[in-house]
Amino acid sequence: MNPTSPILSARGVVKRFGTLTALDGVSLEIAAGEFFGLLGPNGAGKSTFMSLIAGLRQPDEGSLTIASGGFPSGSTAARQALGLVPQHIALYMELSAERNLRIFGELYGLRGAALKERVGHALETVQLADRRHDVVKTFSGGMQRRLNLAAALLHQPKVLLCDEPTVGVDPQSRNAIFDFLQELNRRGLTIIYSTHYMEEATRLCSRIGIIDHGRILGLGTLDELLARLPFEEEVRFPSTPQTQALSAELTSNGDVATVDGVHRFRPRAGYPMSSFYKLTEEHGLPPRLFTSQRPTLEALFLELTGRTIRE
Amino acid sequence: MNPILVLLRKDFAILLKDKVSIMITFAVPFAMIYLFGLIFGVNSTDSGPTGIPFAVVNQSDNPAAAKLVEALKAEKTFRVITDFTTDGKAMRPLAEEDIAPLMKADRFRFALVIPRDLVRTEAIGLHLKTYSNPRNEIESQIVNGILQRTLFTNVPELLGQSLQERARHTIGSARLDQFNSAIASAIARQFGGNEEAIRARISNGNFGFGAAGAAAPGSGVSSQGASDVLSNIVKIDNVQVVGKDVKSPTATLLVGGWAIQFLLFAVTASATALFREKEHGIFQRVLSAPVSRSDILWSKFLYGICLGLIQLMALFAAGQVLYKIDVASHLPLLAVVCVFASAACTSFGMLIAAISPTPESARGLSTFVIMLMSAIGGAWFPVSFMPEFIQKLSRLTLVFWSMEGFSQVLWAHASFTELLPTLGYLTLITSLVMAVAVWRFRKGRIFD
Numbered sequence: 001m002n003p004t005s006p007i008l009s010a011r012g013v014v015k016r017f018g019t020l021t022a023l024d025g026v027s028l029e030i031a032a033g034e035f036f037g038l039l040g041p042n043g044a045g046k047s048t049f050m051s052l053i054a055g056l057r058q059p060d061e062g063s064l065t066i067a068s069g070g071f072p073s074g075s076t077a078a079r080q081a082l083g084l085v086p087q088h089i090a091l092y093m094e095l096s097a098e099r100n101l102r103i104f105g106e107l108y109g110l111r112g113a114a115l116k117e118r119v120g121h122a123l124e125t126v127q128l129a130d131r132r133h134d135v136v137k138t139f140s141g142g143m144q145r146r147l148n149l150a151a152a153l154l155h156q157p158k159v160l161l162c163d164e165p166t167v168g169v170d171p172q173s174r175n176a177i178f179d180f181l182q183e184l185n186r187r188g189l190t191i192i193y194s195t196h197y198m199e200e201a202t203r204l205c206s207r208i209g210i211i212d213h214g215r216i217l218g219l220g221t222l223d224e225l226l227a228r229l230p231f232e233e234e235v236r237f238p239s240t241p242q243t244q245a246l247s248a249e250l251t252s253n254g255d256v257a258t259v260d261g262v263h264r265f266r267p268r269a270g271y272p273m274s275s276f277y278k279l280t281e282e283h284g285l286p287p288r289l290f291t292s293q294r295p296t297l298e299a300l301f302l303e304l305t306g307r308t309i310r311e
Numbered sequence: 312m313n314p315i316l317v318l319l320r321k322d323f324a325i326l327l328k329d330k331v332s333i334m335i336t337f338a339v340p341f342a343m344i345y346l347f348g349l350i351f352g353v354n355s356t357d358s359g360p361t362g363i364p365f366a367v368v369n370q371s372d373n374p375a376a377a378k379l380v381e382a383l384k385a386e387k388t389f390r391v392i393t394d395f396t397t398d399g400k401a402m403r404p405l406a407e408e409d410i411a412p413l414m415k416a417d418r419f420r421f422a423l424v425i426p427r428d429l430v431r432t433e434a435i436g437l438h439l440k441t442y443s444n445p446r447n448e449i450e451s452q453i454v455n456g457i458l459q460r461t462l463f464t465n466v467p468e469l470l471g472q473s474l475q476e477r478a479r480h481t482i483g484s485a486r487l488d489q490f491n492s493a494i495a496s497a498i499a500r501q502f503g504g505n506e507e508a509i510r511a512r513i514s515n516g517n518f519g520f521g522a523a524g525a526a527a528p529g530s531g532v533s534s535q536g537a538s539d540v541l542s543n544i545v546k547i548d549n550v551q552v553v554g555k556d557v558k559s560p561t562a563t564l565l566v567g568g569w570a571i572q573f574l575l576f577a578v579t580a581s582a583t584a585l586f587r588e589k590e591h592g593i594f595q596r597v598l599s600a601p602v603s604r605s606d607i608l609w610s611k612f613l614y615g616i617c618l619g620l621i622q623l624m625a626l627f628a629a630g631q632v633l634y635k636i637d638v639a640s641h642l643p644l645l646a647v648v649c650v651f652a653s654a655a656c657t658s659f660g661m662l663i664a665a666i667s668p669t670p671e672s673a674r675g676l677s678t679f680v681i682m683l684m685s686a687i688g689g690a691w692f693p694v695s696f697m698p699e700f701i702q703k704l705s706r707l708t709l710v711f712w713s714m715e716g717f718s719q720v721l722w723a724h725a726s727f728t729e730l731l732p733t734l735g736y737l738t739l740i741t742s743l744v745m746a747v748a749v750w751r752f753r754k755g756r757i758f759d
Contacts, residue, residue, distance in 0.1 A: 084599035089592070
C-alpha cells in the first residue's frame with residue numbers, strides 16, 4: 001500500500017551521535033488514519049526516529065514533515081499535531097490525575113472551559129474519572145499507563161506517537177491499552193507505534209516498518225512483508241545429537257538455521273513436506289519433536305538481518 | 312572466606328565506586344577542618360584576624376600620637392587607612408568629617424580620631440575618639456581589645472604626659488619643673504644615671520610604664536595587666552555611626568547568614584529535581600509540546616526566585632517574632648535584596664544541576680560547595696577572622712553579597728541607591744553563573 005495522503009513524510013533522515021549513526025537515510029511515508037508499527041530490536045533506532053518526529057531532536061540530514069501542511073518536525077504546528085506517549089510514565093506522581101492533565105493541556109494552549117471539558121472527557125475515556133482527585137503515585141501501574149495515554153490526547157492530536165508504551169506492563173493492562181489504541185485508530189487517529197514485540201506489531205499495525213542499525217529493512221503490510229520470505233512454512237525442532245544428522249541432510253532441500261538451540265528448516269519452493277516427514281521417520285525421530293509454523297515477522301527479521309529481534 | 316569478610320570487601324568495593332560518598336566522607340570534612348584551622352590559627356604563630364580596615368585621623372601634633380599611628384599600622388589585625396581619595400581621584404589625608412559617610416558606605420567599620428586634646432589638662436588621662444559600625448559584635452570586641460593593647464604597649468608615655476599636663480595646669484610650670492628636678496635627682500642618687508636625662512624623660516611623661524609595656528609583646532599577660540589598670544584613665548568617646556537603632560544586632564546578622572545557607576540547599580534541591588523529571592520522561596512529554604528548553608530553564612529559575620523569596624521572608628518574619636528584628640520597617644527593600652539573593656542562589660543550584668552527571672553527584676557537590684561558600688562568605692564567622700586571601704575569595708561568593716545586602720537594609724538602614732552596588736554584584740554573579748549553567752545544559756544530555 002502506498003499512502004496517498006501522507007501525514008508524515010521522512011526523506012533520507014540521518015541522525016548521528018558522535019561516531020554512531022543512529023539513523024542512516026530513513027525514508028518513509030505514513031498516511032492519515034494508519035496504525036503504523038516501527039519494529040526493531042533495542043538500539044535499532046526506533047526511539048531516535050520517534051524523538052525526531054516529536055521534535056525533541058533535529059535530523060542531521062534529510063527532512064521530516066508532519067501533517068498535511070508539511071510542517072517541519074519541531075515546528076509549533078508540528079508539535080500541535082502530535083501527541084507523544086513516552087516509554088516511561090511521564091506524569092507528576094505527587095499531583096492528582098486531574099492536575100496532571102490540566103498542566104499538560106495548558107502546555108498545548110488549552111484554557112478555561114475547553115480545558116475543563118477535555119480533561120473531563122479524557123478522564124472518562126480512560127476510566128479514571130472517579131479517581132480524578134487522587135494522587136497519581138497511589139494508582140496501579142495499569143491506571144498510570146492509561147493516564148499516561150490520556151495526557152497525550154488532550155489537545156486532540158492528528159498523530160499519536162507511542163514509544164514502546166507497554167514496556168513492563170502486565171498482560172491485562174497491555175490488552176486494555178491495545179483495545180484503547182485500536183478504538184482511537186478506528187475513530188481516525190493516526191498512530192505510530194514503536195515496539196520490539198512482534199506480536200504487538202502483528203496484532204495492532206496495518207503497516208509495519210522493520211528497522212535495524214538505523215535503516216528501514218522492510219516496509220509494508222504484514223502480508224506484504226511475509227510475502228518476501230522465500231518459504232511458506234517453517235519447521236522447528238530441537239538441536240540435539242539425535243537431530244544433527246537430519247539437520248545436515250535437510251540442507252540440500254532448504255535452509256536450516258539454528259537459533260537458541262532450535263533448528264529452523266525452511267524448505268525450498270516445491271519441496272513436498274511429505275518427503276520431510278518420511279525423512280524424520282527414517283531417522284527414528286518422533287513427530288512430537290517437530291512444530292510447523294507459518295512465516296512470522298520474527299522469521300522475516302531473521303531473514304533480513306541474520307539474527308533474531310531479541311539479540 | 313568468612314562471609315563477614317566477603318560482605319566487608321563488598322561494602323568497600325561499593326564505596327570506592329561511589330565518588331560522591333567518598334567526597335562527602337573525606338573531601339568535605341577535610342575542607343572544613345582546613346578552613347576552621349585557618350580561622351582559628353591552628354599551627355600558626357600569627358593567629359587572629361587580619362587586615363580589618365581601620366581609619367585613623369590624627370589631629371594631634373604630639374609626637375606620641377604619630378607613634379601610636381605607626382604602632383597601629385604595624386598591627387597585622389588592621390589595615391590602617393589615613394588617606395582619602397576624593398571623587399576627583401586626588402589623595403588627601405582623611406578628615407574626621409569623612410568618617411561617617413565612608414563608614415556608611417562600608418569602606419571601613421572602625422575609625423580612631425586622635426584629637427588635638429589627646430593629653431588633657433583639665434583631667435588625668437587621655438582623650439580619644441572612636442567611630443564604629445559594630446555590625447559584628449565579635450569583630451568589634453576584638454578591634455577594641457587590640458586598640459587598647461596597642462595604645463598601652465606602644466605609647467605608655469602618653470599617660471605620663473597626661474599626668475605632667477594635669478600637674479602643670481594645677482601647680483604651674485615653674486613648680487612642676489622644680490618637682491621633676493627633685494624626683495630626677497632622687498632617682499639618680501638612689502639608682503644612678505644622668506640626672507638631667509632622667510628629668511627630661513619625666514618631663515616627657517616617660518615614667519617607666521614603657522618597661523612593662525615593652526615586656527608585653529608575645530607574653531600577653533603583663534600587657535593585659537597594664538591595660539586593665541590604664542584603661543580606666545583613658546577617655547574614649549565612641550560614636551556609633553551605623554546600627555544605633557537596631558534592637559537585636561546579633562540576631563539581625565545571624566538570621567541572614569543561616570537563611571541564605573538554607574536557601575542554597577532548598578534551591579539546589581529544586582534544581583536537581585530536573586534529574587527526576589528527566590528520569591520520568593517528563594521532559595520528553597513537555598518538550599514534545601510547544602515548549603522549548605529555555606522555557607523549562609526559565610520556569611525553574613523563576614520558581615527558585617519565588618521559593619527563595621518566600622523562604623527568606625518567612626525566616627526574617629520568624630526573626631522579627633523571636634528576636635525582635637525590625638523587619639516590618641524595611642520590608643520593601645528587604646524583599647528586593649531577597650529577590651536578588653534568591654536569583655543568585657537559584658543560578659548556583661542550576662549550575663550544580665547542569666554540571667553534575669547524576670542526582671547523587673549533584674547532592675554531594677552542592678553539600679560541599681554550599682558549606683565551603685557559607686564558611687568563607689561569612690555566614691558562620693566574620694570574614695575578617697580569615698586569612699586575607701580567603702577574605703578576597705569571600706567577595707566572589709553570593710553568600711557574602713547576600714549577607715551584605717541584608718546588613719545594609721536591616722543594620723545600616725540603607726536606601727535603595729546605597730543598595731545598588733550590592734544588587735549589582737549579585738546580578739553579576741547571577742548572570743555569570745546562569746550563563747555557564749545554560750551553556751552546560753545545552754551541551755549536556757539532561758534534555759535528551
